[in-house]
Amino acid sequence: MASLSADPKLGATASDGVMRLEGEFTVWTLGQLPPEAGTAHRLELSGLKRLDTAAAWYLVGREREGAGLEGLTTAHARLLDNVRQALPQPDTETAGRAGWRLMLEQTGRRVVAAVVFLREIAEYLGRFLAALVRGIRHPRDFRFTSLIWHCHETGLRAVPIVALMSFLIGVVLAFQGAAQLKQFGAEIFVIDLIAISILRELGILLTAIIVAGRTASALTASIGSMKMNEEIDAMRTLGLDPDMVLILPRVLALVITLPILGLVANISGLVGGALMSWIELGISPSLFRYRLLADTSVDHVIVGLSKAPVFALIIGIIGCHAGMKVGKDAESLGAETSRAVVNAIFAVIVVDALFSIFFAEVGI
Structure with missing residues (x-):
């Protein structure tokens, strides 16, 4: 405060493009600089008795404009060096590659990112299996209440949307199949079309896609919000294993409920197909049921439902992995939630295609 009351002075004289500064050059005397500065x-600065960061910032700016700084004392030179280091540096843009080099670089980066993602997914799968073995060996550590609650959230509450979607898919299959098979007088085969399509592929696949969009996002959001609020760190501090508390009940609930949802989807799809066959082709429900039981092998049901636990593992692991990857801000939560849904749906479709090839090769 003494400097404020003392009314510091700055002397400035200019001659032949040289500005000589004397006295105190501070934030309070910057306004005393003449326009010639x-x-x-x-700039001749040997006469300065005092220099602060505001004046040093001005001098660095003049230096960047090409003005020379002369006569600095050691202390003043050190202050200018600190100001130079503290100033933000402009980003230097490197010349990007073009043509086939750019394509190869981008392809390589994506391949590496995919390999890293698969390695992390394998790690979380191992953590789930380890937690499952621990829960079997030590039932007291297993959280049955959490498992029941997640079964209700991921299974029971998903029944209406799964049933409605499958019913409409059955209606569409029957309508489109009838329109095509009428041309050949083979309307009766629409029952086989509906049964095989729904029981073998569409029932469980559409159910997994619905669950991936609904549950993978919910898993990422719930775990990610806990990660943002540092609740997971608090769990570790209290001696609680996040794999047992968070990952195991969520993924296991999906493994239990997804086959049940697949069965609900199969029944709803067959009901929708039977209804549309009755309306469009005049095939009575009794005839539909008779041909369904007579000509449709139970292998189709087994093939379809056998995919459900694998799909459940994929959806649950990807959702939990994305939740654990959330950072400290809401933007990362939204990005990881979207990424989890896209990755889960893509993985489900790819695995379903692999299943189809496998079952075709083994003749089932």
């Missing part, structure tokens, strides 16, 4: 080629 902005055009001087050299």
Whole structure:
């Protein structure tokens, strides 16, 4: 405060493009600089008794404009060096590659990112299996209440949307199949079309896609919000294993409920197909049921439902992995939630295609 009351003075004299500064050069005396200081080629600073960061910032700016700084004391030179280091540096843009080099670089980066993602998914799968073995060996550590609650959230509450979607898919299959098979007088085969399509592929696949969009996002959001609020760190501090508390009940609930949802989807799809066959082709429900039981092998049901636990593992592991990857901000939560849904749906479709190839090769 003494400096404020003392009314510091700055002396400035200019001659032949050289500006000589004397006295105290501080934030309080910057306004005393004459206009010629902005055009001087050299600044003579040996007469300065005092220099602060505001004046040093001005001098660094003049230096960047090409003005020379002369006569600095050791202390003043050190202050200018600190100001130079503290100033933000402009980003230097490197010349990007073009053509086939750019394509190869982008392809390589994506391949590496995919390999890293698969390695992390394998790690979380191992953590789930380890937690499952621990829960079997030590039932007291297993959280049955959490498992029941997640079964209700991921299974029971998903029944209406799964049943409605499958019913409409059955209606569409029957309608489109009838329109095509009428041309050949083979309307009766629409029952086989509906049964095989729904029981073998569409029932469980559409159910997994619905669950991936609904549950993978919920898993990421719930775990991610806990990660943002540092609740997971608090669990570790209290001696609780996040794999047992968070990952195991969520993934296991999906493994239990997804086959049940697949069965609900199969029944709803067959009901929708039977209804549309009755309306469009005049095939009675009794005839539909008779041909369904007579000509449709139970292998189709087994093939379809056998995919459900694998799909459940994929959806649950990807959702939990994305939740654990959330950072400290809401933007990362939204990005990881979207990424989890896309990855889960893509993985489900790819695995379903692999299942189809496998069952075709083994003749089932």
